[in-house]
Amino acid sequence: MRKYNVQVWLYTRYFVKVMLDNVSVLLYTVGLPILFLGLNLKSYFFKTVSLAQYTKLVLPFIAWIIVANTMVMVSEVALLREQGYLKQYASLVVNPSVFIISKAVVNLMLVGVILGLVAAVSALLFRVAFVAVLWRLWSVLLLVSVPIWGYCLPILSFRLRYQTVSGIINVVTLVVMIGSVAIGHALHLTITNVAANVLSPVYLVMNCFNVLVIGDWRNFLPGYLVACLGLGLVGWLSYRHLQLLPAEGL
Amino acid sequence: MDIEQLTYTFPKALQPFFKDLSFQLPEHQVNFLIGQNGAGKTTLVDILLGLRPFKGHITPTLTNIYLNQQLPMLTSIRVCDVAVLVLGIETGRRRLTLADLASLVDGPTLAFLTPIWERHYRELSGGQRKLVQLLLFLQVDRELVVLDEPTAMIDREHAATLFTVMRAHPDRTYLMITHDVRDLAAFPAYQVLWLADHQIKASVDRATFEAALPQSAFMQAFQTV
Structure with a gap:
């Protein structure tokens, strides 16, 4: 287990270096969600927003940030595979989950920074308490990490050519988000709706934040646990069918 | 290392790419795999590394490492x-x-x-x-080391350094895909496997290789890969 942890640590450090190597992409990744948030909610600028309002107004953006960034991380693993990287390095590491866990840690760090900025911007523009929003956003990120990786990991079970990875990621992200919005319109936000928590990452993210505001854990936990276990199982099965070889034989 | 009755079919393909392929990789020495582009060298290597499902037997199972082109x-x-x-x-x-x-x-x-x-x-x-x-x-440290065209795009001085390091670990079994006949001269003992038409067409040791006439089918094949 120690060797596995060291391998995850080394790969996390390497992937962070890769991320910091391209500052313009990093700034775009961090800045774009903040820009969209501002553009869409400018009518609420400098008005006091309650946490219940904040959940409905801002949390769909948070869901998009988490899902989109996780999709990008998964696509980067797929691109590494298409470059022959997984095939070579898989024989070096304890098992290929080292790559995925390392990417998940990098994703947590990156999204954690973005959510920190969102909290700061929210405190400035919507007059919400910075610390009260920040700890809830970070807690939401931790709570939804496993289910959202469960949404994204099936992509690694399919053989995709290098050129098609980005297109597939964009399509899947759009389908997940539009589907989530459709479910959101069809259903009222209720923390007890198990199916909606499983099927919609937007719904799940909003509910996680909501429960951290209202504290109704007893009604929330069954739906959350089903989402966690169900999507965790999807992720595990996807990992079992992980494709290590590039689609175009190198 | 014995490879017996190895059969492999690509996903969605109707006919097997390799059918009942049998050959040996002598352990603790260098084995060269030659063949034209598209002959299936990398696919065969993937199978030996356990990355593609196949029918047949490979014994013993060796710990391995793969080095990409x-x-x-x-x-x-x-x-x-x-x-x-x-x-x-x-x-x-x-x-x-x-x-x-x-x-x-x-x-x-x-x-x-x-x-x-x-x-x-x-x-x-x-x-x-x-x-x-x-x-x-x-x-x-692995028992089987697979190198996919390691000398492509490196000069002979660097190739010589690579071969020196390989010789420094004689306890390993090497399988090297190559298109460069000069690579063979770096090792005192080796086997050359010629892959063509989905079969191992020839399997020769150093003495046989060096004694082979330039007009023999095997040597002619090496000229074309």
């Missing part, structure tokens, strides 16, 4: 970062100094890495970059 690495990282990544993963070390390196790698690798230890990847030539990874991976 070319692997992109971040140009902004330094040689020492690559060393920490490869050797750290293998040894469980989070940090690695040049002083530590002497106890972890063989002499030729130490001699090659020492002068470029702090240099960024972008400052190295393509051949040097490739050799950095090849030599570091060859420090990883």
Whole structure:
């Protein structure tokens, strides 16, 4: 287990270096969600927003940030595979989950920074308490990490050519988000709706934040646990069918 | 290593690509795999590494490592970062100094890495970059080492360094895909496997190879790969 942890640590450090190597992409990744948030909610600028309002107004953006960034991380693993990287390095590491866990840690760090900025911007523009929003956003990120990786990991079970990875990621992200919005319109936000928590990452993210505001854990936990276990199982099965070889034989 | 009755069919293909393929890889020596582009060399290697499902028997199962033809690495990282990544993963070390390196790698690798230890990847030539990874991976202890065209795009001086490192670990079984007949001369004993028409067409040792007439089918084949 120690060797596995060291391998995850080394790969996390390497992937962070890769991320910091391209500052313009990093700034775009961090800045774009903040820009969209501002553009869409400018009518609420400098008005006091309650946490219940904040959940409905801002949390769909948070869901998009988490899902989109996780999709990008998964696509980067797929691109590494298409470059022959997984095939070579898989024989070096304890098992290929080292790559995925390392990417998940990098994703947590990156999204954690973005959510920190969102909290700061929210405190400035919507007059919400910075610390009260920040700890809830970070807690939401931790709570939804496993289910959202469960949404994204099936992509690694399919053989995709290098050129098609980005297109597939964009399509899947759009389908997940539009589907989530459709479910959101069809259903009222209720923390007890198990199916909606499983099927919609937007719904799940909003509910996680909501429960951290209202504290109704007893009604929330069954739906959350089903989402966690169900999507965790999807992720595990996807990992079992992980494709290590590039689609175009190198 | 015995490969018996190996049959492999590509996903969605109706006919097997390899059918009842049988051959041997003598252990603790270098085995060269030659064949034209598209002959299935990399596919065969994938099967031997356990990366493609197949029918048949491969005995014994050896721990293995695979070295790709070319692997992109971040140009902004330094040689020492690559060393920490490869050797750290293998040894469980989070940090690695040049002083530590002497106890972890063989002499030729130490001699090659020492002068470029702090240099960024972008400052190295393509051949040097490739050799950095090849030599570091060859420090990883595995029974079967598979090298996919390791001498492509590197000069003969660097190829000689690679072969010196390979000879420094004679206890391993090597399988090397190559298109360069000059690679064979670096080893005192070897086997050459010629893959064509989805079969191992010939399997010859060094003495047989060197005695073969230039007009023989096997030698003619090597001229064309």
